[in-house]
Amino acid sequence: QVQLVESGGGLVQAGGSLRLACAASGRTLTNYVVGWFRQAPGKEREFVAIISRSGGTKYGDSVTGRFTISRDNAKNTAYLQMNSLKPEDTAIYYCAAYARPYYSSNPSPTDFNSWGQGTQVTVSS
Numbered sequence: 001q002v003q004l005v006e007s008g009g010g011l012v013q014a015g016g017s018l019r020l021a022c023a024a025s026g027r028t029l030t031n032y033v034v035g036w037f038r039q040a041p042g043k044e045r046e047f048v049a050i051i052s053r054s055g056g057t058k059y060g061d062s063v064t065g066r067f068t069i070s071r072d073n074a075k076n077t078a079y080l081q082m083n084s085l086k087p088e089d090t091a092i093y094y095c096a097a098y099a100r101p102y103y104s105s106n107p108s109p110t111d112f113n114s115w116g117q118g119t120q121v122t123v124s125s
Helices: none
Strands: 003-007 011-012 017-025 033-039 046-051 057-059 067-072 078-083 091-098 119-124
Touching: 003 091, 017 033, 017 119, 033 067, 046 078, 046 091, 046 119, 057 067, 078 091
Parallel strands: 011 119
Antiparallel strands: 003 017, 017 078, 033 046, 033 091, 046 057, 067 078, 091 119
């Protein structure tokens, strides 16, 4: 399995931006679907964004138009650009991956078999 490490989290004011990175090792990320999920205290893990091996993307309803997922295969890294952040975006953000060419129509945490340790994002009002 591929090993994943997230970075880029932090504290930001509402309306600000952050870019999260998901660095892969042990395998070539090119062969993997990569997703981002988030989990706030007391809530279930929520789908944020996903990118297929060919670059197709899908977003959760709450982040569409504000977040952008991308991948840099040369750097073996995926990214989540987060703009217009809101206090309700506060959560631990996790990247995840699985070795299929395409993602399902309803991405779920159970689709993924490799996870990073998470990075905290806190948005103040």
